[in-house]
Amino acid sequence: MLGRDLAAYLKAKGYDVATPSSAGFNLLGNYTELFEQVALFQPDIILHAAAYTQVDKAEGAPELAMSINKDGTHTLVQMAKALDCIFVYISTDYVFDGEQKTPYLSNDRPNPISIYGKSKYYGELAVQEHLEMYYIVRTSWLYGQYGHNFVQFVLEAARQGREIPVVQDWIGSPTWTGSLCAMIENIMTSGAFGIYHAADAGSVSRFDQAVRICQNAGLSVDHIRPVLGSSFSAPAKRPSYSVLDPTPLVVPTWETSLQGYLEQYLMGQA
Numbered sequence: 001m002l003g004r005d006l007a008a009y010l011k012a013k014g015y016d017v018a019t020p021s022s023a024g025f026n027l028l029g030n031y032t033e034l035f036e037q038v039a040l041f042q043p044d045i046i047l048h049a050a051a052y053t054q055v056d057k058a059e060g061a062p063e064l065a066m067s068i069n070k071d072g073t074h075t076l077v078q079m080a081k082a083l084d085c086i087f088v089y090i091s092t093d094y095v096f097d098g099e100q101k102t103p104y105l106s107n108d109r110p111n112p113i114s115i116y117g118k119s120k121y122y123g124e125l126a127v128q129e130h131l132e133m134y135y136i137v138r139t140s141w142l143y144g145q146y147g148h149n150f151v152q153f154v155l156e157a158a159r160q161g162r163e164i165p166v167v168q169d170w171i172g173s174p175t176w177t178g179s180l181c182a183m184i185e186n187i188m189t190s191g192a193f194g195i196y197h198a199a200d201a202g203s204v205s206r207f208d209q210a211v212r213i214c215q216n217a218g219l220s221v222d223h224i225r226p227v228l229g230s231s232f233s234a235p236a237k238r239p240s241y242s243v244l245d246p247t248p249l250v251v252p253t254w255e256t257s258l259q260g261y262l263e264q265y266l267m268g269q270a
């Protein structure tokens with residue numbers, strides 16, 4: 001979802017971008033062969049947006065999640081070190097446990113509560129341990145044109161008149177890949193290495209986000225049924241509060257981004 005948008009965004013901005021597919025560039029493959037592919041391109045920046053992202057499935061496949069998100073990140077970190085290039089690692093709000101009740105700052109202590117969250121956090125540690133020229137970019141509740149995501153799920157259910165239970169006490173910062181691309185470009189050209197929280201501004205519950213999605217798309221909200229997170233059975237635990245404080249980035253509000261996305265997305269559907 002993010003990688004395709006990011007590649008298109010950066011190409012349109014004049015960057016020379018190489019985008020190997022997972023078929024031709026499997027992070028679990030032979031290091032030397034992968035390194036040859038990367039070295040050939042002589043990158044100034046390696047932007048690592050690949051991951052095992054199936055949060056619930058990861059609970060039943062911890063080794064696979066760890067090998068892709070932790071070891072796969074370490075593989076790319078080694079390459080960045082060997083090629084002396086800048087490294088950008090996309091990470092997640094799921095590195096936090098959700099116990100906090102105020103927006104998470106980039107220097108707040110991670111304490112992941114799921115296999116996915118742990119595997120992404122270990123990826124962060126690999127970056128911090130071996131590199132100096134890095135940007136760790138934590139984002140949250142992503143949606144965009146490609147891949148399946150919450151916004152599309154809600155729109156599909158509304159169109160089909162299918163009732164969906166949506167959690168009313170999980171609070172986060174929904175973020176459009178479109179606005180995240182601009183944030184990533186600003187970060188990776190800043191020269192101020194370190195950890196960033198890159199999310200659209202503000203916070204909302206999943207339920208209120210679903211209602212806003214339908215209202216903005218001119219669809220009925222009758223099919224959205226509020227439920228408590230405690231009654232929502234899923235294999236992986238989620239942080240009930242994972243709002244990211246994007247300071248010092250200047251970012252749009254989640255409402256502005258949602259409207260921008262819907263205008264683009266619904267126009268494509270017309």
Ligand SMILES: NC(=O)c1ccc[n+]([C@@H]2O[C@H](COP(=O)([O-])OP(=O)(O)OC[C@H]3O[C@@H](n4cnc5c(N)ncnc54)[C@H](OP(=O)(O)O)[C@@H]3O)[C@@H](O)[C@H]2O)c1
Pocket residue numbers: 001002003021022023025026027028048049050051052053068072090091092093120139140141142143147
């Ligand atoms: N989605 C969210 O809500 C969210 C929130 C916070 C942070 N993030 C982070 O943002 C980044 C992008 O997420 P996304 O939602 O765009 O993910 P996505 O749509 O699931 O894309 C992940 C990509 O990683 C590739 N990949 C998986 N295993 C690989 C391997 N072994 N070797 C090479 N490539 C591999 C996948 O390729 P195939 O499809 O070919 O397998 C896919 O293209 C990730 O780091 C994720 O952890 C996402």
